[in-house]
Amino acid sequence: xxxxxxxxxxxxxxxxxxxxxxxxxxxxxxxxxxxxxxxxxxxxxxxxxxxxxxxxxxxxxxxxxxxxxxxxxxxxxxxxxxxxxxxxxxxxxxxxxxxxxxxxxxxxxxxxxxxxxxxxxxxxxxxxxxxxxx
Amino acid sequence: xxxxxxxxxxxxxxxxxxxxxxxxxxxxxxxxxxxxxxxxxxxxxxxxxxxxxxxxxxxxxxxxxxxxxxxxxxxxxxxxxxxxxxxxxxxxxxxxxxxxxxxxxxxxxxxxxxxxxxxxxxxxxxxxxxxxxxxxxxxxxxxxxxxxxxxxxxxxxxxxxxxxxxxxxxxxxxxxxxxxxxxxxxxxxxxxxxxxxxxxxxxxxxxxxxxxxxxxxxxxxxxxxxxxxxxxxxxxxxxxxxxxxxxxxxxxxxxxxxxxxxxxxxxxxxxxxxxxxxxxxxxxxxxxxxxxxxxxxxxxxxxxxxxxxxxxxxxxxxxxxxxxxxxxxxxxxxxxxxxxxxxxxxxxxxxxxxxxxxxxxxxxxxxxxxxxxxxxxxxxxxxxxxxxx
Numbered sequence: 001x002x003x004x005x006x007x008x009x010x011x012x013x014x015x016x017x018x019x020x021x022x023x024x025x026x027x028x029x030x031x032x033x034x035x036x037x038x039x040x041x042x043x044x045x046x047x048x049x050x051x052x053x054x055x056x057x058x059x060x061x062x063x064x065x066x067x068x069x070x071x072x073x074x075x076x077x078x079x080x081x082x083x084x085x086x087x088x089x090x091x092x093x094x095x096x097x098x099x100x101x102x103x104x105x106x107x108x109x110x111x112x113x114x115x116x117x118x119x120x121x122x123x124x125x126x127x128x129x130x131x132x133x134x
Numbered sequence: 135x136x137x138x139x140x141x142x143x144x145x146x147x148x149x150x151x152x153x154x155x156x157x158x159x160x161x162x163x164x165x166x167x168x169x170x171x172x173x174x175x176x177x178x179x180x181x182x183x184x185x186x187x188x189x190x191x192x193x194x195x196x197x198x199x200x201x202x203x204x205x206x207x208x209x210x211x212x213x214x215x216x217x218x219x220x221x222x223x224x225x226x227x228x229x230x231x232x233x234x235x236x237x238x239x240x241x242x243x244x245x246x247x248x249x250x251x252x253x254x255x256x257x258x259x260x261x262x263x264x265x266x267x268x269x270x271x272x273x274x275x276x277x278x279x280x281x282x283x284x285x286x287x288x289x290x291x292x293x294x295x296x297x298x299x300x301x302x303x304x305x306x307x308x309x310x311x312x313x314x315x316x317x318x319x320x321x322x323x324x325x326x327x328x329x330x331x332x333x334x335x336x337x338x339x340x341x342x343x344x345x346x347x348x349x350x351x352x353x354x355x356x357x358x359x360x361x362x363x364x365x366x367x368x369x370x371x372x373x374x375x376x377x378x379x380x381x382x383x384x385x386x387x388x389x390x391x392x393x394x395x396x397x398x399x400x401x402x403x404x405x406x407x408x409x410x411x412x413x414x415x416x417x418x419x420x421x422x423x424x425x426x427x428x429x430x431x432x433x434x435x436x437x438x439x440x441x442x443x444x445x446x447x448x449x450x451x452x453x454x455x456x457x458x459x460x461x462x463x464x465x466x467x468x469x470x471x472x473x474x475x476x477x478x479x480x481x482x483x484x485x486x487x488x489x490x491x492x493x494x495x496x497x498x499x500x501x502x503x504x505x506x507x508x509x510x511x512x513x514x515x516x517x518x519x520x521x522x523x
Contacts, residue, residue, distance in 0.1 A: 007268060008275035040276055040391060066298070068290035071342040074283035084282045084344070086291050086393055098288075098393040100280050111298050127279055 003075045005122055013041045016055030021119030021126020027055035028092045037092040058095075060117035061133060062087040065096060069106045083109045087130055103131040137367025140232035141377035142520065143242070144173025144363035145483045150474045151252070151326040154357040158198035158250040159207070165359040166208065166244060173363050174374025175242055180363075181213045182234055182243030186227035186478065188217025192264020195254020199359075204244065214239045222385025222403070223424075223510025224478025225518055228362055229383045235366035242369060245362045247479035251355035276393060286352055286427060288392040288512060290344035293429035297346060300444035302432070304346055308337040309453035310428040310464075311350040311471050317458065318468025320496035327354060327474040351428035356474030360483050378486045378520050381504070382411035385516035392512045399515035400430070400508070404437030407506070407517045415439045419502035420488050421462055422481035424509045425469040434508050438517070463488075463498045478509035482518060489522045 008018050020027035029038045031045035032052035038044075044051050067085035083101040101109045102118070115130035146169030148161035156164075170176065189200035201217040204210065214234050221227065227245050234240045254261030270278045282288060296302045311332055318328035332350055340348040370377050384406035386399045408414065415438060423431040432446035440462060441449040450456050456464035467473050467484040474480075485505035487493045508517040 004268065005281070006270045006274075006278040008279060009269055009271040011271070014275065039394065040273070066291040066295040068287055068294055068347075069342070069345040070281065070287055070290075072284070072286070072344060074281055078281060081342075082281065084280060084287050084291070094394075096393050098277050098280055098282050111295075129280075 001077070002079055003077050005127060007123060007125060013043060017041055018125045020055065020057070021121065021128060024119065025057040026060040026117050026128055028058050028089065028095055029053050030056040037095050039092070039095040058089055058091040062089045062115055062130070064101070064109065064111055064113045064115060066111065067101065067109055081106050085109065085130065087115055097128065100129045101131065102129050108132065137370070138236050139367040140235045140380045141365050141367060141370060142362055142380065142482070142486050143365040143370070143373040143375055143377050144169040144175065145486045146170070146172055146361040147323060147483060148359040150323045150356055150358040150476070152354070152356055153252050153256050158248050158253070158357065158359065159203060161357065162199045162204065162246055162248045162359040162361075163207070165246065165361040166204070169244070169361040169363050172375055173242070173365070175363065175372065177208050177210060179242050179372060180208075180210050180244055182231065182240035183210060183212055183215040184227045184231040184234070184243055184245045185217040186221065186224045186247055187219030193262055195251045195261035197248065198250045198254070198261065199246070199248045204246070221516070222387055222399070223514045223516040225482060225507060225509040226385050226516040228364060228482060228518060229385065229516060231364040232380050232383065235364055238366070240366070242363060242365045242372070245364055245479075246359060247477050248359040249475060249477050250357050251475060253357045255355060273391060276391070284344070285392075285511065286347055287344045289427045289429055290347045292398065293346055293427070296429070296432065296444070296447075300447065302447035304338065305334065306447035306451050307346065307351065307428050307432070308334055309450045309456065310425060310431050311337055313453050313456050314425065314465055314469040314472035317466050317496055318472025321467045321473055324468045324473035327356060328468060328472045347427055347429065350471070353426045353470035353475040356476070358474060358476055360476050360479035362479060362482050362486070376490050376522065378489050378522055380518055381413060381521040382407055382519040383517065384410060387514045389513050395513045398433045398437070399510060399513050400433040400437035401443070403510070403515035403517050404434060404439065407438065407519055411519055413504055413519060413521070417504045418462065418506055419500065420466060420485065420498055420505045421464050422466070422485045422505060422507040423464060423469075424478060424481060424511060425465060425471050426475065426511055428471060430511045431464060438506060458496060458498055466493065466496050466498060481507040481509060485518070485520050489520060
């Protein structure tokens with residue numbers, strides 16, 4: 001059994017991201033004026049500084065931009081190896097998520113793999129992890 | 135006309151070790167004394183103190199000493215001081231000190247970086263009380279929840295991409311670590327960190343931390359203090375050592391997010407440095423590049439234009455070009471991989487030492503006059519171009 005994942009402290013900026021999984025939705029802040037995405041989430045658009053922003057659901061699919069197979073147990077009882085990946089999100093140009101690729105052997109993960117989000121709940125927070133889509 | 139340039143006039147360093155019993159404040163004072171002796175200055179002539187990142191309450195292993203601690207215990211009559219993490223990277227403390235002396239706020243200032251990460255790990259109650267992992271906020275909430283806990287995991291993904299995109303190999307990357315260990319063996323201050331020369335065979339069979347980075351690609355927690363004294367150009371007559379001019383400096387942050395950047399800040403910072411000087415990469419006699427992870431010097435080689443983007447692996451192939459006798463001697467003191475995680479200041483210390491011809495057994499040949507020292511990794515970077523006129 002892995003130790004509990006570090007728990008983000010919810011605030012005005014990040015709550016939609018960390019709780020969107022309750023409805024099965026991956027939510028990224030989008031600008032209602034210029035249409036660009038801002039991640040990490042902020043209260044204004046980082047492209048045009050408009051305050052007309054809201055967290056909006058994105059498809060929840062993406063592509064592995066890069067990844068690492070982590071072998072070092074950074075916490076007591078943490079099971080290794082596991083995959084940490086930088087996923088380029090579909091439908092949110094310029095946004096990447098650091099995440100884990102799960103439900104497959106670490107050897108099965110490669111660059112440009114198509115992945116889709118699955119949520120892992122812990123104490124009311126929904127961690128967006130990804131699994132291979134095909 | 136008054137000389138409004140900024141110069142490094144003294145360097146000093148404490149003992150470098152792992153779990154040193156000596157208190158980090160005393161290590162800092164040791165380094166200050168050595169730097170003052172080196173410059174031929176006395177405490178009474180110091181009128182400023184600059185550090186990175188300032189005392190980190192709750193995680194004093196990372197930064198145990200405040201600039202104000204030194205002002206207090208050394209009796210410094212300070213005209214300006216600063217300790218801050220919100221800067222491009224570690225060496226930016228020296229950059230700000232240079233601005234202070236150029237502006238005439240100060241004449242001679244102490245810049246220091248003290249680390250107690252090895253000793254602190256052994257005494258977490260005193261040195262790491264705030265380092266709890268169960269709750270995260272700020273930038274770490276985008277990495278730690280996925281057990282991407284260390285900068286090793288973040289850097290690894292960019293190194294992996296460099297391999298995928300440009301064909302960097304582990305054998306090439308190994309040359310950074312092997313070169314570091316070889317140079318560390320010639321550095322008396324690195325004896326507690328590097329005890330034998332690393333071989334390619336040992337590197338290739340080392341355990342992985344976060345692919346493609348293995349154990350030898352990661353620097354090692356150490357206990358040490360490094361001091362650089364920066365002086366105003368019109369105060370050089372008070373200094374006995376050979377002054378090293380800060381010929382240019384640059385720093386950059388575009389996104390303050392490790393995982394949102396397409397490439398590391400070393401590229402922007404590297405390109406900027408040459409816009410602020412008439413020197414070119416061909417003038418550089420030695421490079422002291424931040425190597426908290428072995429991949430980082432590759433980004434600096436490419437970012438500063440010593441080779442093209444994507445060509446860093448081939449540039450260091452075989453290691454001869456970056457060796458002490460090569461065309462671009464790299465991290466001649468052992469870098470952080472070989473001489474301990476001094477956290478940025480070691481690179482400035484060594485650049486000055488080499489430019490003055492005072493590096494003893496590890497001194498590079500010829501008459502080195504220009505050096506680059508860099509710090510940072512990921513989305514933040516700062517660089518200094520140093521010259522002996």
